[in-house]
Amino acid sequence: MSLLKIKNLHATVAGHEILKGIDLTINAGEVHSIMGPNGSGKSTLAQVLSRRATYEVTAGEVLFKGKDLVAMKPEEAACEGVFLAFQYPVEIPGIGNAYFLRSALNAMRKYRGEDEVDAMDFLPMYREKLKLLEMDEKLMSRSVNEGFSGGEKKRNEILQMAVLEPKLAILDETDSGLDIDALRIVAKGVNAMRSPERAMLVVTHYQRLLNYIATDFVHVLVDGRIVRSGGPELALELEEKGYGWIEAEARQTAPASV
Amino acid sequence: MITATENLEKYLESFTAFAKRSSGHGRPWLRKLRDDAFARFCETGFPTTHDEDWRFTSVSAIARTAFSFGQPAARLSNSDLKPWRVEGAAAQLVFVDGEFVRGLSIFGTLPAGIAVSSLKEEIEKRTPSLEAHLGRYLNTQRDAFCALNTAFAEDGAFVHFGRGLSLDAPIHLLFVSTAADAPRMIHPRNLLIFEQESEATVIEDYVSLGGGTVLCNSATELIAGPSSTIAHYMVERESLDAFNISTLRMQQERSANVASHSLLLGGGLVRNNVHPVLGGEGGECLINGIFVGDDHQHLDNYMHVEHASPHCSSRQFYNGILDGHAHGVFHGRIVVHKDAQKTDAKQTNRNLLLSDDAQIDTKPQLEIYADDVKCTHGATIGQIEENALFYLRSRGIDEISARKFLLQAFASECLERMKPGVARTHAEHLIHEHLLSIANHFSAPRPSPATGPRQRA
Numbered sequence: 139m140s141l142l143k144i145k146n147l148h149a150t151v152a153g154h155e156i157l158k159g160i161d162l163t164i165n166a167g168e169v170h171s172i173m174g175p176n177g178s179g180k181s182t183l184a185q186v187l188s189r190r191a192t193y194e195v196t197a198g199e200v201l202f203k204g205k206d207l208v209a210m211k212p213e214e215a216a217c218e219g220v221f222l223a224f225q226y227p228v229e230i231p232g233i234g235n236a237y238f239l240r241s242a243l244n245a246m247r248k249y250r251g252e253d254e255v256d257a258m259d260f261l262p263m264y265r266e267k268l269k270l271l272e273m274d275e276k277l278m279s280r281s282v283n284e285g286f287s288g289g290e291k292k293r294n295e296i297l298q299m300a301v302l303e304p305k306l307a308i309l310d311e312t313d314s315g316l317d318i319d320a321l322r323i324v325a326k327g328v329n330a331m332r333s334p335e336r337a338m339l340v341v342t343h344y345q346r347l348l349n350y351i352a353t354d355f356v357h358v359l360v361d362g363r364i365v366r367s368g369g370p371e372l373a374l375e376l377e378e379k380g381y382g383w384i385e386a387e388a389r390q391t392a393p394a395s396v
Numbered sequence: 397m398i399t400a401t402e403n404l405e406k407y408l409e410s411f412t413a414f415a416k417r418s419s420g421h422g423r424p425w426l427r428k429l430r431d432d433a434f435a436r437f438c439e440t441g442f443p444t445t446h447d448e449d450w451r452f453t454s455v456s457a458i459a460r461t462a463f464s465f466g467q468p469a470a471r472l473s474n475s476d477l478k479p480w481r482v483e484g485a486a487a488q489l490v491f492v493d494g495e496f497v498r499g500l501s502i503f504g505t506l507p508a509g510i511a512v513s514s515l516k517e518e519i520e521k522r523t524p525s526l527e528a529h530l531g532r533y534l535n536t537q538r539d540a541f542c543a544l545n546t547a548f549a550e551d552g553a554f555v556h557f558g559r560g561l562s563l564d565a566p567i568h569l570l571f572v573s574t575a576a577d578a579p580r581m582i583h584p585r586n587l588l589i590f591e592q593e594s595e596a597t598v599i600e601d602y603v604s605l606g607g608g609t610v611l612c613n614s615a616t617e618l619i620a621g622p623s624s625t626i627a628h629y630m631v632e633r634e635s636l637d638a639f640n641i642s643t644l645r646m647q648q649e650r651s652a653n654v655a656s657h658s659l660l661l662g663g664g665l666v667r668n669n670v671h672p673v674l675g676g677e678g679g680e681c682l683i684n685g686i687f688v689g690d691d692h693q694h695l696d697n698y699m700h701v702e703h704a705s706p707h708c709s710s711r712q713f714y715n716g717i718l719d720g721h722a723h724g725v726f727h728g729r730i731v732v733h734k735d736a737q738k739t740d741a742k743q744t745n746r747n748l749l750l751s752d753d754a755q756i757d758t759k760p761q762l763e764i765y766a767d768d769v770k771c772t773h774g775a776t777i778g779q780i781e782e783n784a785l786f787y788l789r790s791r792g793i794d795e796i797s798a799r800k801f802l803l804q805a806f807a808s809e810c811l812e813r814m815k816p817g818v819a820r821t822h823a824e825h826l827i828h829e830h831l832l833s834i835a836n837h838f839s840a841p842r843p844s845p846a847t848g849p850r851q852r853a
Contacts, residue, residue: 188790189790190786190790191786192782211789211794211795212786212789212790213789213790213792213793213794213795213798215790216789216790216791216792217792221790222790224787224790227787228781228783228784228786228787230784230787230788230801230802230805231805231809232804232805232806232808232809233801233802233804233805238788238791238801239791241793241797241801242788242791242792242793243792245791245792245793245794245797246792249792281805298791302791302792
């Protein structure tokens, strides 16, 4: 059974159709990349999969581990193993990073019927992941993402992912706004997470990230549809030629919009 | 005033009966204090919303109600009080329906020089500090409720810390109001005197046993001597039937450092007056508060910070959380007198509105008569941010817990300004319990716009 199976997915935001029929199958152990021009629906797909209510699924089906993902609330999807690394991580003043992450971990453990982790057991694990992402321990007690630099926020996302160990990690433009050093660190964190049980969906505008995270499949999203799929070489082609040609091609072959 | 005369005869009757049997009636200074205050109350009557200080709060429900004074107090047992005891307090004074109950109070062993008792007992003992302080600070001319309280001033807490004495543990003053046959009014009067270099924490805690219409009109005069460090907590958690008007008048002498923390969680109609006067150089005053309203609660915070000496600083931080049809008010008045140069006054009021029907009125009012001062003010009104809520939920935290997290985060700004210790732990516990019940309201889905409106004044 595939980990994620998306069939003819349509989604709207505020009445506008953004996703116009997505088909995508992801198996455990695979890394898929979604590329596409601005406004093609990349982030919408990421948000729909993490069940943000702002995005309404109007048709199609998404099965995650064989279960109906569309019927799930965000917290249920998360507990089932879907993780979204946000394009713009949210600052939450007044809630400490470590406390927040332990609460998240315990919510998931509770969902799975496992014992909660106390602070004594949590901190060593947390410290280890901080080291992996080359983050300052002082960040532990600071409020979630508050006053973090862009790079620190992105690293914090990957750190959360490393602690929560999802089945499907969705990285939404994790590379955007990162300098090359930060990108290298983030990629190191992501690569450390690769495993035969885990799949990744890397959403990116640029091919650059894929130099650091080896991808198995590349899908090009244009105007809410996947117009082309291929291997890593497709990403290189896009980098070289831009999105113009593929958009033009898509316009010719796409059915007239309704 | 139409509103005042409605029940004026009733007040007159209550006052006449009270005056005759009251402690200290034979002492001319005290008698004059009460008589003058009552006369002033008769003159002014209750304020109306035409009065600028009461623009957002109508007390017509109070004016209309025929409250009676001096009905017998309920007899409570120790087990009745159990839910409200504060563990780790140095002393706990218990007042039931305005009357001090020695049998239910806990005194512990206090160092010599620290007196904790009831005002009535001190009046009867003719304690000299009473005449010097009682009624000296409170403004009965301007405020009808202060006048009314002074007219009926007899029982309440008396706390006196001698020079250089300090206690880490708080003094807990518990005021329990119970239902009576007819609407009851009580006028607790507290006198808290802290001499030079003393350090103390006092918690005034107002609770209800059962519902019933009660007007609790308290007034506290707090004298912070030179270089004293004082923390005062006001906790309002009465039933939704209760009217609670409280006035905290703080007199700060040279280099005194005073923190006032208010937690308004209960009460139907609540007016929280905080009035510090920085009367000596180098004084510091922190006015910190959180008000959490739900249902049809009306929670009004009236701050009147008076800088009367140079080189003093004041900080006001009030956070409001309003749900249901609750109405919150924050009125932050700062008065800088002519000689109070180098005043540094800051005021911030932040509000979260959780429902479409909740309302907040926030109003800064700066009156500056000195020319070398720093005064700032700001207010924000927002909603729980959908972004933050989704972020928490995307990490596996359920919606109710996520809302509680965000409410707690908002409240924690206020909690963090309290010095760690017994009083803060008490406050944290109360806030957390209360916010959990508010967060639980959110089981039903409700639309929330992606970006909350934010206003800056």
